[in-house]
Amino acid sequence: MTSFAADRAHRTTQTDRWLAELLGAVPGVALVAVGGYGRRELLPRSDLDVLLLHGGRDDIASIADRIWYPVWDSGAELDHAVRTVPQARRVAGADLKVALGLLSARHVAGDPELTERLRAGALEDWRSAAPARLAELHAVHDERARVHGELAFLLEPDLKEASGGLRDVHAIQAVAAAWVAPAPGPKVRTAYEQILDARHALHQVTGRRVDRLVLEEQDEVAVALGLLDGDVLLRMLAGAGRTVAYAAEHAFRQADRLRGSRLRRRRVERRPLADGVVEQDGEVVLARAADPATDSALVLRAAAAAAQAGLPLAPRTLARLAECPPLPVPWPAAARDALLSLLGAGRSAVGVWEALDTEGLITALIPDWERVRNRPQRNPLHRFTVDRHLVEAAAHAAALTREVARPDLLLLAALLHDIGKGWPGDHSVTGAVVAGDVGRRMGLPIADVELIAAAARHHLLLPMVATRRDLDDPVTVRQVAGIVGGRVLLELLHALAIADGLATGPAAWNDWKAALVADLVRRVAAVLAGEPVPAPAPLRDDQLALAADGGPAARVRGSEVTVVAPDRPGLLWRAAGVLASHRLMVRGANATSVGHTAVSVFDVEPEYGEPPDATLVAADLCRMLQGRLDIEERLQRRARAAPPPRTAVPAPRVTLVDGASETATVVEVRAHDAPGLLWRVGRAFGEFGLDVRAARVETLGAEVVDVFYVTDAEGKPLVDEEVRRGIVHAVLAALRDSATEGTQVPRSVPLVKLALFRSRRGSPRTPAPAARAGPEGLHSRPVLNNVPGSVAWGCV
Amino acid sequence: MKLITAVIKPFKLDDVKAALQAFGVRGLTITEASGYGRQRGHTEVYRGAEYQVDLVPKVRIEVLCEDEDADDVIGVVVKAAQTGRIGDGKVWSMPVDSVVRVRTGERGPDAI
Numbered sequence: 001m002t003s004f005a006a007d008r009a010h011r012t013t014q015t016d017r018w019l020a021e022l023l024g025a026v027p028g029v030a031l032v033a034v035g036g037y038g039r040r041e042l043l044p045r046s047d048l049d050v051l052l053l054h055g056g057r058d059d060i061a062s063i064a065d066r067i068w069y070p071v072w073d074s075g076a077e078l079d080h081a082v083r084t085v086p087q088a089r090r091v092a093g094a095d096l097k098v099a100l101g102l103l104s105a106r107h108v109a110g111d112p113e114l115t116e117r118l119r120a121g122a123l124e125d126w127r128s129a130a131p132a133r134l135a136e137l138h139a140v141h142d143e144r145a146r147v148h149g150e151l152a153f154l155l156e157p158d159l160k161e162a163s164g165g166l167r168d169v170h171a172i173q174a175v176a177a178a179w180v181a182p183a184p185g186p187k188v189r190t191a192y193e194q195i196l197d198a199r200h201a202l203h204q205v206t207g208r209r210v211d212r213l214v215l216e217e218q219d220e221v222a223v224a225l226g227l228l229d230g231d232v233l234l235r236m237l238a239g240a241g242r243t244v245a246y247a248a249e250h251a252f253r254q255a256d257r258l259r260g261s262r263l264r265r266r267r268v269e270r271r272p273l274a275d276g277v278v279e280q281d282g283e284v285v286l287a288r289a290a291d292p293a294t295d296s297a298l299v300l301r302a303a304a305a306a307a308q309a310g311l312p313l314a315p316r317t318l319a320r321l322a323e324c325p326p327l328p329v330p331w332p333a334a335a336r337d338a339l340l341s342l343l344g345a346g347r348s349a350v351g352v353w354e355a356l357d358t359e360g361l362i363t364a365l366i367p368d369w370e371r372v373r374n375r376p377q378r379n380p381l382h383r384f385t386v387d388r389h390l391v392e393a394a395a396h397a398a399a400l401t402r403e404v405a406r407p408d409l410l411l412l413a414a415l416l417h418d419i420g421k422g423w424p425g426d427h428s429v430t431g432a433v434v435a436g437d438v439g440r441r442m443g444l445p446i447a448d449v450e451l452i453a454a455a456a457r458h459h460l461l462l463p464m465v466a467t468r469r470d471l472d473d474p475v476t477v478r479q480v481a482g483i484v485g486g487r488v489l490l491e492l493l494h495a496l497a498i499a500d501g502l503a504t505g506p507a508a509w510n511d512w513k514a515a516l517v518a519d520l521v522r523r524v525a526a527v528l529a530g531e532p533v534p535a536p537a538p539l540r541d542d543q544l545a546l547a548a549d550g551g552p553a554a555r556v557r558g559s560e561v562t563v564v565a566p567d568r569p570g571l572l573w574r575a576a577g578v579l580a581s582h583r584l585m586v587r588g589a590n591a592t593s594v595g596h597t598a599v600s601v602f603d604v605e606p607e608y609g610e611p612p613d614a615t616l617v618a619a620d621l622c623r624m625l626q627g628r629l630d631i632e633e634r635l636q637r638r639a640r641a642a643p644p645p646r647t648a649v650p651a652p653r654v655t656l657v658d659g660a661s662e663t664a665t666v667v668e669v670r671a672h673d674a675p676g677l678l679w680r681v682g683r684a685f686g687e688f689g690l691d692v693r694a695a696r697v698e699t700l701g702a703e704v705v706d707v708f709y710v711t712d713a714e715g716k717p718l719v720d721e722e723v724r725r726g727i728v729h730a731v732l733a734a735l736r737d738s739a740t741e742g743t744q745v746p747r748s749v750p751l752v753k754l755a756l757f758r759s760r761r762g763s764p765r766t767p768a769p770a771a772r773a774g775p776e777g778l779h780s781r782p783v784l785n786n787v788p789g790s791v792a793w794g795c796v
Numbered sequence: 797m798k799l800i801t802a803v804i805k806p807f808k809l810d811d812v813k814a815a816l817q818a819f820g821v822r823g824l825t826i827t828e829a830s831g832y833g834r835q836r837g838h839t840e841v842y843r844g845a846e847y848q849v850d851l852v853p854k855v856r857i858e859v860l861c862e863d864e865d866a867d868d869v870i871g872v873v874v875k876a877a878q879t880g881r882i883g884d885g886k887v888w889s890m891p892v893d894s895v896v897r898v899r900t901g902e903r904g905p906d907a908i
Contacts, residue, residue, distance in 0.1 A: 072834050072882070080838070 004197040004225075012040040015048065020109035022067045028055040029063060030110035032118065035079070038104035043200045045209035047077040049101060053114045056084055077209065085118050089125055096136050099126060100170060103177050123177060130178035134255035141171055141252065151195070151241030153384045155234070155376065159199045160211040164241030166195055168248040181254040188247045191240035198237060201225050213237075215378075231376055238374035238385050246358045250315055257281070273305035283314040292323045299324050299361055300338035307345035307352045318359045326364060330443030339365075339442070343411040346398035353391045366441075368434050371422025383505040386421045392503035393417065393496075400495040405488050409448055412439065413455035413492055414499045420456065432457035455492050458483060462497045466516035467698040468668065468707045471523060472590070473661045474533040480520065481527040490528065494521045507699075512587060512603075539592070539599065547597045554621035556614035561602040565625045569691045572600045573682020576695070577631040578624045580676040581638060582617050583607040589678075589695045635676040652735040654728045656718075657707075664693050664709035665718040667727070671735050673704045684734035685710055688727050690718070797892040797905065798866040802857040803829060804877040804885040809855050815876035821859055821869065822908070829856040835882045852883060860895060860908050 015037070023031050035049035036042065048071065054060045064082050071078045083091065092099035102122035107115035126133060145163035152164050160166045169184060169192045176183040184192065201224040202210060205217055213221065218230030227233050271279045276290030276298055284306040292298055299321045306313045313321075327335050342349050356362050363370045372386040384392060397414035401407030416438055420431025436453035444452070461483060469476045484490045497517055501509030527533055539547070543562050546553055552565040554575075561584075563575045572591045579586055579602060588603040606612065623629040652671035660666040669681055682692050685708065694709040710727070711717065718724050804812060809826070816824060830851040831837075837850030861869050866889050873887050897907040 068835075069882075075834075078835075 004200045005193065008041050008043065008196075008200065011042040011044075012037065015042060016108050019050065019067065019071075022070055023063070023109045024066075026063060026110065028057055028111060028114070029053065029060070030112065030114040031067070031108040032115050033106045033108050034101040034104060036104075038101070038106040040106070041196060043196075043209075044203040045077075045207070046203075047079050047209070049079045050081075050108075051088065051105070051118075052080070052082040053088065053110075053118055054082070054084055055114065085114065085121060088118055089121050092122055093125060093129070096133065096140060099133065100137075100174055103174055104170075126174075127178050130180060130255075131258055134175060134178060134180065134252075134258065137171055137174060138252050138255060141168070141248070150245060152238040152245060152374070153388055155378065155382075156212060156214045157237065157241070158212045159195050159202070159237075162241070164243075164245035164248070166192065166199065168244045172244075172248055172251045175251040175255050178255075178258075180258050181251045184247060187243050191243040194236055194240040195244070197225060198233065231378070234376040235374045238376065242354065242374070243358060246354060249312075253283075253312065273309055274301050277302045277305040279309060279311060280314075282311060283317075284309065284311050285314045285317045286320060292320050293325070296325045296327045297332060297335040297338060299356070299365070300335050300342060303352050303356055304338040304341035304345070307342045307349040310345075310348040313352060313355050318355055318361070321356075321361060322359050329441050331441065333443070336442055336444070340408050340411055343394045343415060344398050344401065344407070346395050349398070350388075350391055350395050357387070366438055368419060368422070368438055372419055375421060377421075381505050381508045384503070386418055389503055390415050390418055393499045396502040397495060397499035400499060404491040404495050406448075406451070406492065409451055409455070410492055410495050410499075412442075412444075413452050413459070413496055416452065417456050417459040417496060417500060428457050428460060431459075451489060451492065454489055455496055458489075458493055459496050459500060462493050462517050462520055463501065463513060466520040467513060468696050468705055469660060469666070470590070470664075470694045470696070470709050471516070471520055472694075473663065473709070475659070475661050477520070477523045477527055477533050479660070480524045484524060484528070487525065487528055490521060490524055494518075512605075543599060543601070547599050552622055552625035554618040554625070556617050559604055561604055561617070561621075563600045563602070563621055563625070565598055567596050567598045570682070570686045571598050571625075572692045572695065573679050573686065574624055574631065575600055575602065575621060576682060577635060577676055577679030578620050578629065579604055579617070580679055581631060581634040582612045582620065583638075583675075584612065584617070585697070585699070586678050586695070587697050587699075589692075591691075591693055631679065635679065638675045652732060654731045654735075656724055656728065661709060661717065663715075663717065664711045665724070667708045667710050667731070669704075669706040669708070669731060669735070671704060671706070673699060677704060677706060677735075680734045681706060681708065681731050684730040685727065688723065688730060689713055690723075690727065797895060797908065798861055798863055798889045799892050800857075800859045800861060800866060800869050800873070800887065800889045802859075802873045802877065802885065802887040803831065803854045804857065804873070805879070805883060806853055806855045808877045808879070809857075812857060812873055812876040815872050816859065816869070819869065819872045821861065823860070825858040827856040827858075829854045833883070833886070838882070854885060860892065862905055862908065 012033075016033070019031050023029065030053040032038075032051040032053050033049065034051055036046055037049045042048075050067075050071075052060070052064055052067065054063075057063070060082055064080075068078060068080055071080075081088075081091075088098075088102065092102050099122070102118065103126060105115065105119050105122065141163075144161055144167065148158045148162040148165075150164055151157045151159070151162035154162060158165060169188060172181070172184050172188065175181045198213065198221060199211060201221045202213055202217060205220045205224055213233075215230070218233055222228065222230050222233035225233065227236065269280070270285075270287075272287065273279055273284060276287045276295065278285060278287045284302060286292070286298075286302065290298060302313060302317065302321060342352065345352075353362065357373070363373065369387065372390065375386040377384070377386060377389070382389065393414040394411055397410050401410060404410050413435070416431070416435040418427060418431060419434045419438070420427035420429065423430040423434065432453040435456040436449050439449040439452045461480065465476060465480055471477065484493065494517065498509070498514065501513065523533070546555055546562060547564045552563075554564070555562045561575075561579060563571065565571055572589055576586050576589060583606060584604040585607050586602055586604055589600060591598060591600045620629060624631060650672075652669065655668045655670075657666040657668055669677075671677065678695060678697065682695075685692055690710050690712055692708050693711055693715075696707045698705045698707075712723075718727070802812070806828075813824070830853050832849055832851055837852045857873070859869055859873075870887050870889060877887075878884055894903065895905075895907040896903050
């Protein structure tokens with residue numbers, strides 16, 4: 001296999017020769033390659049950026065004809081222009097893109113003198129207008145980064161446009177061309193070649209001029225590059241993207257300084273920040289007295305000072321810090337404190353960490369970090385690579401340090417909670433081991449090491465339980481209390497859950513989850529303090545009033561839907577079906593009863609932001625309760641309208657979770673999200689003569705985790721092995737049918753007498769007030785858009 | 797039956813209309829359109845602006861005809877619209893399931 005670089009050079013040479021032949025021998029004319037073609041980087045599907053330069057000939061149109069027509073006819077994409085040297089310089093002066101293209105102008109054929117005049121003129125213009133042009137370049141760069149995100153942390157990055165991508169290197173070269181910053185160093189050049197090769201392979205694999213490396217192509221592109229698989233490719237690109245982004249940031253800093261210095265000559269001022277660390281000209285540098293060779297804690301001290309001051313570390317300072325001897329193990333207290341001060345700085349710590357990482361200083365401090373460095377997360381919830389996610393989590397944790405007894409442990413736990421992802425197996429389990437090791441290396445006392453290990457081990461406990469278990473079930477709270485064991489760890493886990501969620505991505509954390517976790521923490525804290533398991537909040541007066549006349553009635557209020565009807569089985573999932581037919585996603589549901597009246601309370605969220613008319617929803621719920629509504633037909637119509645999943649969907653999984661409740665059997669269903677899933681699964685239970693007492697739904701991207709608290713006719717958990725096996729099959733069958741269901745009638749006749757499980761506590765939990773107290777987000781928005789307050793719809 | 801669609805330079809419309817009439821086409825539909833093709837909307841060879849895509853005004857002609865006439869109609873349009881310069885346009889045909897003349901309710905080839 002010839003190398004990609006050789007292939008590009010070869011294609012460029014061939015194209016040069018072809019264009020030269022097309023031009024022939026004409027005096028006073030030159031063909032100039034600009035842009036990527038000028039850089040000899042013709043990929044299989046690249047555009048040809050060509051400028052036909054002339055000294056003002058009248059017959060230039062016919063010369064252009066001679067070249068452009070054959071190129072068009074060949075099918076190549078041509079970006080062409082015909083200009084004189086002054087014209088070209090004028091256009092470049094008005095259009096940044098053209099100016100950047102001219103910076104890589106290369107003579108192809110014709111009069112070399114003309115090309116040279118253009119090159120020299122373009123460079124001269126660029127340099128003389130540098131302050132304005134570079135500011136423009138910086139603005140374009142920022143906008144590009146905003147639109148396309150960061151190459152290093154995206155699962156499907158745009159290799160050209162993303163921050164850290166190819167265009168950033170061209171920007172660095174442009175800054176260098178203005179004599180403002182040095183040209184890209186060897187590291188950046190290597191990174192550039194890696195990204196360019198990946199783009200080259202992407203063109204080759206897809207046969208199209210695409211720059212975005214989507215998931216489906218990653219494995220094939222990796223193989224074309226001689227890499228093992230898409231993960232290895234993404235990891236390589238993440239490393240390259242970080243190198244480029246960091247260098248670009250530095251180049252722009254230099255460029256901005258140029259602008260500042262033109263405005264006013266500043267006196268060089270040095271302001272001390274920490275022992276051996278000073279600020280100079282907006283950057284953090286080492287004091288003259290500092291001695292990296294003997295001062296091993298200097299790296300962390302300088303980093304902490306930079307983060308606390310919100311300033312970048314100067315590149316030459318970073319290079320000098322690399323000379324520091326390794327920290328002794330265990331670390332001295334001063335180093336530990338500096339690390340905490342760095343992490344405690346919050347947001348500004350991220351950039352400093354990134355800078356240390358680029359110089360390899362992080363892995364020198366924490367060797368285990370290497371395993372998570374640039375590691376992609378193939379998970380729709382995550383925005384960042386594992387290492388960046390950890391730093392982001394620590395930055396978010398810094399805002400929560402007032403909430404916990406041990407802020408130091410919170411910061412370290414946030415930094416290390418996912419470090420187990422660098423090893424095979426359950427990352428919580430491996431993470432506990434590695435986090436403990438790192439803690440010991442840092443010289444923490446053994447009790448603290450154990451707390452950090454426990455925090456890593458259980459960092460998913462609170463969010464998982466809060467979203468997937470019935471908090472009203474005493475077993476739920478008792479189990480969590482048993483695992484957590486003490487107040488200190490509970491606080492740590494709570495703050496860690498928030499920081500982790502915020503650092504993961506917008507889909508992973510919201511007001512709803514936050515309120516559920518807070519509710520769980522409150523209950524567990526009470527149990528840890530020796531109080532009895534807190535009783536669930538009773539039904540509110542308005543709900544009791546609704547239930548007083550026995551129903552049927554339905555009420556929609558904000559994100560809460562209450563359905564009241566004479567006690568009868570299957571109420572919960574039938575009502576869920578009605579809600580689904582109105583494009584309301586059910587996130588949680590609880591059934592209970594008052595006397596002979598069943599009360600189901602739902603927590604819902606509109607599927608497409610705009611809530612449906614509450615009056616219509618309530619009316620349909622009533623029609624369902626009176627048996628006048630064909631839910632199945634409705635949902636089928638919706639299922640037909642819903643687009644089928646684009647990619648292959650993994651098979652659904654159904655698990656019976658033992659010991660999660662004493663009063664019901666907990667059934668966990670993981671499946672691809674589809675309208676009416678709750679209804680469909682509930683019906684499958686109904687056909688077995690079982691009922692659903694409570695349900696929780698958690699959406700993870702396109703996946704859902706539905707948890708059902710199922711009871712038999714007597715309101716007891718299921719013990720019969722046959723029934724237990726049977727319902728797993730029935731639920732799986734119901735999920736499989738979901739896409740193909742047509743004219744089917746309910747398959748089997750209920751075997752057991754149906755009965756609605758009656759909550760022994762007499763009243764269900766109402767969603768915690770905090771759940772809808774958020775300043776923004778779906779909860780604070782009323783579901784009603786046309787009726788203020790609430791709608792109650794009594795049925796006659 | 798076939799639907800022939802042609803996207804051509806606006807100033808060629810009269811030539812194409814006359815040629816189709818001479819061929820015996822009894823009806824056509826004209827729409828003003830805009831778009832670009834391989835030259836990215838550059839209208840003149842010697843005034844390109846690299847990196848810029850323009851939408852050029854065009855005329856879109858639609859003609860219904862019987863299957864056996866389709867190739868001839870395409871030939872007539874191409875001959876009349878050709879200048880040999882960039883931006884001359886494109887002609888394509890598509891199968892048509894059914895046609896109804898609204899006034900009389902005639903269907904199929906009778907309705908053309």
